[in-house]
Amino acid sequence: MSIRWRSLAIALLAPVLSACSATILPPSQPSDPVIVVLLDHGRHSSLVLPDSSGGALRYSYGDWDYYVMRDTALASGARALFRRTTAALGRQHLMVAPESDSLLLALHVEVVQSWRIEVERSRVTRLRDDLEQQFASALDTRVYSPWFGVDFVRHPTPYTLNHNSNYLVGVWLTELGCEIRGQPILSSWTVRARRGD
Template sequence: MEHQRYLLRWLGAGLCALLLTGCVGRVIPPEPHSLTEPVDIYLLDHGRHASLVLPREEGGVVRYSYGEWRWYVEGRRHLPAGAAAMLWPTAAGLGRGVYPEIDSPGQFHRLAPEGLTDIYPLQAEAVRVIALRRRLDRHFERADGEPVPSDEFGLEFVPHPRGYSAAHQSNLVVARWLRALDVEVEGSSWLSNWRVTMP
């Protein structure tokens, strides 16, 4: 018990330090003239976590989010579970929501029932968007069992092969997805504190 209290105090001190440093993830999309086939993508800020919306070739959009399995999927939001997720790798999930009828940011409140703090419209090369979407979709194709639906987030979740930890949490994963689309992310996106700078 004393060991657990020590870990929780350490975690609290670490999170306070992050808050005091005012971590900001500075997002810089590629130069417009460098894109041969630009498509619109959207970084969604939900306050404490982020998700990414990509266009579908068939029309509409698909939304992806990454998170700690117990926290996001099972709804176990007590302090020990949150501390465990930050201190060592725990089970993670990849969330996906497909919305063929949604095609504009004005409708995004329908795909994010947990709420929206900000919507950041960006552009990326179509071939990169298709490659990222296919890579993420492969997790669903290879999953054992059916995806687990979450009404709270409007997504279906499957297990993700890489565990959730302080070094691999939801916002950092979204930042990696953005980098795969040739979008630069500078600074720290740990706290879902985003600033978009046009090139």
């Protein structure tokens, strides 16, 4: 597919993709609650988890060339949308807790909207341990991005339109006990309590 046709396809898909959204239903009354924070950066999402020392870890996912190497040319964007491309797992250590009012100030990226979500502590520990293991297993590919203030490593699952940052953040939230209804291809979240809560 030529660049011209890919550009046209992106333009035609944009209204459809922007209509895709998801609703997050957090778990009801976790017995040992802890706060995680979902960040909407405009087109993609990331997730902040508490670490074991009172700070936080922000995890993100994206296309390696576009996101990590900052190759934001149209051809690179089209490749990320229409092909299976090399993916990145991002990790940023923050010195503030997720529930801190200064969390957003500690980030190096724009945040359009954020949500504090209460989940079960044991699930957070399990997810954080899994993500830390994934990160450690690819440490030989690590690249630091001063643009984002994030360390990136290669992620084993290729990046695609249907397996992007919003999809993976939804998977992580599901592992934390949330229910996800819908699929935000371009970051478009709603968080609401379950009925009866």
